[in-house]
Amino acid sequence: MSILVYIEQAEGKVKKTSLEAVSFAKALAAQTGEGEVVAVALGTIDSSELGAVGKAGASKVLHADDVRLTDGVIQAHASAVAQAFASVGAKTLILAKSSLGDAVAARLAIKLNAGLVSNVVELPNSTGGYTVKRSIYTGKAFAETSLSTENKILAVKKNAVDLKTDGADATVEKISVSLADSDFASKITSTERAKGEILLPEADIVVSGGRGMKGPENWGMIEDLAKVLGAATGCSKPVSDIGWRPHHEHVGQTGVKVAPSLYIAIGISGAIQHLAGVNSSKCIVVINKDPEAPFFKAADYGIVGDAFEVVPKLTEALKAEL
């Protein structure tokens, strides 16, 4: 018996969050004695990329090298993963929580008659029953969730386990999956993706700006700081609402929820809705000229000062240090 992991790709590269899901599965297999970790990858992917899946903990990668699956067509992906699940005789499917992962996992829950838990934050407790801890109320609380089904699907939140990089290369096995026309009932006509940027939901460091930045023309200093840190850039809801920054950068309750190691908030007051999107961060730094800004209460480190003065200095100090 094996644990199956659904691997996502973007433009031929395996997503880092999917590699984390593999490491999660590896740790789970060690805990429950569920055997080896098998990953399933769909569509056209660089073959060198599939080796990295081994480093993260998989012993085998099933690769359905069907060009129709390169795009994340939700129903087709669900059908393909269900076939892989049956072929390896898995009882557990692990995947990274993401836009596509969620959509595919929900359909698989019905196809596989599997209990599904999303936003999983740590390894399950399988002694006497099977309970999984997940994040709820947008990170403001946790729920222990009891799974009663034989088949199980866990959608894992970023940073639930550390990414392993010391595994052996995985063997890659090509598989063919049978897909019906109805699996392709929807058609992706085009995709827009920010080029060359570090993706916000996957970033280890995030630098966000708020209304305190006074205008989109001042984002250069946010970008400079992000560049030095290898960070993704984010923003508060008002900033994306006014159109200073694109919607996919909006961090918060109704935007992207991030869980980086380091979150730096610049000129953001810290409304409860924004905090809900960042409270899974390991370390929060707040830079704000208002010492009463509520964000300081949620921060690990703070600087009370004018962003226009502090941020360039911080960028220089980091350049010297890193």
Added chain:
Amino acid sequence: MKILVCITHVPDTTSKIQFTANNTKFDTTGVQFIIGPYDDYALARAVELRDQTGGTLTALNVGEAETEPTLRKSLAIGADDAIRVNSLPKDSFFVAKQIAHYAKEGGYDLILMGRESIDFNGGMVHGMVGELLGMPSFSPVMKLEVEGTTVKMAREIEGGKEYLEAQLPLIAGCQEPIAEWKIPNMRGIMSARTKPLKVVEPISQETQAEAVSFQLPPAKGSVKLVDKDNVSELVKLLKNEAKVL
């Protein structure tokens, strides 16, 4: 076109989250309940589509009697009638089963809901309903236009969006900026009192993944302030103390 919008009844986004009964129940003391913010976007878009194309708009909620004011509010915003499935929403699977059953019975062309509820954040119900009904499902959808039986959508992906086309009937989990939230006007509020709200019983009690207990995150220690003229101190702290660089 027959449209169904599924509504969650959830604590206001500014609510303080607390638990009672030995951390097994959500503490509703002092909490104001609202239409889920994502459901509110779905409802607003559904009202626009109903007004454009004609047809009907039904709002559905799985919840006990205390959710009726929330369902009435969706009538005030523009739904024509409402269905309340009389049960606590026990888990995503349970809720999806109820929605699929009543959606099938009603023969809807388009089923909209929020991308996720803001209490349990599962984001699973639309996909489950889609699979149960054999319909395509999409989420998170930020744009949705209907032209005849063709639906053109934009779906958010990490770092961007993808544009899709599919045929009715389908299901979408919605988010901003699909439509602007609508605030009920006086006429809407008055007419909502007399619009039909049907209470039905759940079709099964089956669950798969129920929450059994709750915890709050550990309290945050107090912030360590660094002088604005000494930013290199912050770099040292991040490197040596927090170890995040």
